[in-house]
Amino acid sequence: MMENSKTTAGFSSPRSDNFPAGLRVLVVDDDPTWLKILEKMLKKCSYEVTTSGLAREALNLLRERKDGFDIVISDVNMPDMDGFKLLEHVGLEMDLPVIMMSVDGETSRVMKGVQHGACDYLLKPIRMKELRNIWQHVLRKRMHEARDIGNHEMDQFDEVWMLNGTELLSGKKRKDFDNEKETSDSRCVDSSSMKKARVVWTVDLHQKFVKAVNQIGFDKAGPKKILDLMGVPWLTRENVASHLQKYRLYLTRLQKENEVKASFCGMKHPNVSSKENSPQNPVDVCTDVINDKCSGVSGDEAIVQNGKANIYESKVKGVVSMPVTEPRSVVGDNIGSKTSLSDPFGLINTDVKSLNCFTGEAPQPQYKQDFKPRFPSENGLSNQPLPGMDCTQPTCSLNLVPSHEVRDRVSSKENKPSFFKSISGLGKLSALEAIQPVSHQINFHALEQIPTTTWSMTSQNVDQNLVNALQSTPGNLGEDASIQGECFPAYNGLWNIQQFDYNDPQPISGGPTCLYDTLRFDYEYPNDSLEGVVLDQGLFIV
């Protein structure tokens, strides 16, 4: 296994850039035709190919060049030595990943192969598709070895692991590889066993992407340049292109929404951006808008204009980002289960991390629910839909006004070291079915470290839970104070609530950095206009 890590370096070393390229494959098949074909195909994948028509010969090769191959592909039916035998030897002696192939997919046979440790079973005719991904077996295998040794180098593989989410990641399947014996399922039967390796755009990955884009400049950024800048070896230009497409779309939508929203925020020129003539960078626009987020702030100009200027001039810190895929399922259901003082902002916790990318996001259009969130009340849910929430629109946004008492209470509070409190809640609302279980998470961000609460529930008690959470929050403003902020359905039917203390507009400054670099925004509320803002904005509907 020591050797193996070296091997890894072997094929990826010069420029780890083109990782799978140079993968050293040994192909064993007694049929010379197939041998040729496979060789050709594999080479097309820019693998380094060695062929052998005899199992014994292959085995010798393997023994001689102990560290000379990364993976073996072998036919099952061979005159001199059964493919399974070969498989066995390899497994015993060098522990390389072996892919079996044959013309028939007879289950028992496939099973046998797999039971004997084959990492895959391909049916002839074999197509490029299937070969292109074989490198994953190599990585996978090494990953496990690395992990077993506690090897931290393994980190470098993490991202690769994210490939092909389902197939590679699902716990069950993964287990199959841990004990390569026990497997038997259909995954391997299907000739194209390793389905397409779909790239999963994790938060990290996306951040790299965004960084690259920004570095290049939004309008100058094309897939190739981005790819280069990102420096992620296994990513292809197409991957980036696709993501870029989505990204642009996203920004565009966002931009549109914000224009609309802006017009509701007392923005003066609802139509400003429609008469665009100057080329506009959606990032800028959105960032502006978002940062101002209907805070009603002076920044009218800042909001809707074409000025890239203002974005850079304003102290705006927000960066628009796009929702990316959650690595895994969401949130557990024990209150406080995700709480961590050492990680109050959920930077570490995967779940939270993935949620974070939503937090910053604006609503998504696909939304078409007739779902009506309920307004929380003392005794639970009221029957009133959340005021201001118009869910018939693709996007909706809601601003709730705190009760007068609360407002007064708050504003009279002298203990100014008033904190900035931002609460963002995310819940998955299967909108058509308000009864479905949803997960809901609330993150509390404050100057003081306030933990994160997570639970899962049905949409029926979402609001009650929210209320509870708020009430039990250190520094909460009281029962009915929970409601200042915005609530809108966000990407993926998630919804999102943001609350802040209007006492202190000045959010986290340098402090324990609240959220996630690229995903977060800082809201700025001019102190004096606050009251007005709160009042004016209350209950606006988008």
Added chain:
DNA sequence: CGCATAATAT
């Protein structure tokens, strides 16, 4: 490169 749309995933 970028769009439209096919293929997959959840």
Added chain:
DNA sequence: AATATTATGC
């Protein structure tokens, strides 16, 4: 079954 995310072909 419907929707979201990626891959692909032009």
